[in-house]
Amino acid sequence: MFERALDLAHHLISRRVHPGALVADATAGNGHDTLMLARLVGPGGRVYAFDIQEKALCRTRELLAREGMAERVTLVLDGHENMGRHIDGKLAAVMFNLGYLPGSPDRQIMTTAETTRPGIGEALNLLEPGGLVTIVVYSGHRGAEEEREAVVDYCLRLDQQQYTVMHTNFINQAHHPPELLAIRFRPGPGQ
Ligand SMILES: C[S@@+](CC[C@H](N)C(=O)[O-])C[C@H]1O[C@@H](n2cnc3c(N)ncnc32)[C@H](O)[C@@H]1O
Structure with missing residues (x-):
């Protein structure tokens, strides 16, 4: 059921995202999360x-085309730290799946604390009340622990009046299993 942080992220996202919603995949990669979101928004x-990476967007484009979902998705060749430049409107959910492009020989290109932190900030600015940000974070590869610490540090400082933050860890698994952070923008009274 919840064998991995990503499974849990998908579960939370599927509870939050309804047909007609506006959402973002902050790290398209091979397109699996984008495809799931495209199915949910209808x-x-x-x-x-x-x-x-253009390569990541090509893979995502191909996957979406194969599944007949391409028309629901806008692919953006830009960092998630610039999300606000591309999106007009409020988002029901944003997914981050950090690290490098799976299956790519070039592991030099990966998410880093320098851009992930402002990226999460952008996502929170664009979130509608009740909206959800999920972040699957790794610590096993080079540079990942530094990014993980920066992300956790950023999240634990979020104002509890505005945000509910959950941090899930699989504590009996070897080899640095991925962790999940989930941030909910608390709706104000009457929202
Ligand atoms: C683990 S992969 C994402 C996996 C993907 N969600 C999937 O379903 O296949 C991480 C991706 O983040 C991308 N990335 C790195 N820095 C980024 C940034 N600043 N903004 C957006 N994407 C970035 C990488 O190029 C890589 O493709």
């Missing part, structure tokens, strides 16, 4: 999917 919704 033909009346929209997914913005960001990546800094």
Whole structure:
């Protein structure tokens, strides 16, 4: 059921995202999360999917085309730290799946604390009340622990009046299993 942080992220996202919603995949990669979001928003919704690698967006485009979902998705070749430049409207959910492009021989290109932190800030600025940000964070590869610490540090400082933050860890697994952070923008009274 919840064998991995990503499974849990998908579960939370599927509870939050309804047909017609506007959402973002902050790290498109091979497109699996984008595809899941595209299915959830339906033909009346929209997914913005960001990546800094053309190769990642090509793979995502191919996957979406194969699954007949391409028309629901806007692919953006830009960093998620610039999300606000591309999106007009409030988002129901944003997914981050950090690290490098799976299956790519070039592991030099990966998310880093310098851009992930402002990226999460952008996502929170764009979130509608009740909206959700999920972040799957790794610590096993080079540079990942530094990014993990920066992300956790950023999240634990968020104002509890505005945000509920959950941090999930699989504590009996070897080899640095991925962790999940989930941030909910608390709706104000009457929202
Ligand atoms: C682990 S992969 C994402 C996996 C993907 N969600 C999937 O379903 O296949 C991380 C991706 O983040 C991308 N990335 C790195 N820095 C980024 C940034 N600043 N903005 C957006 N994407 C970035 C990498 O190029 C890589 O493709």
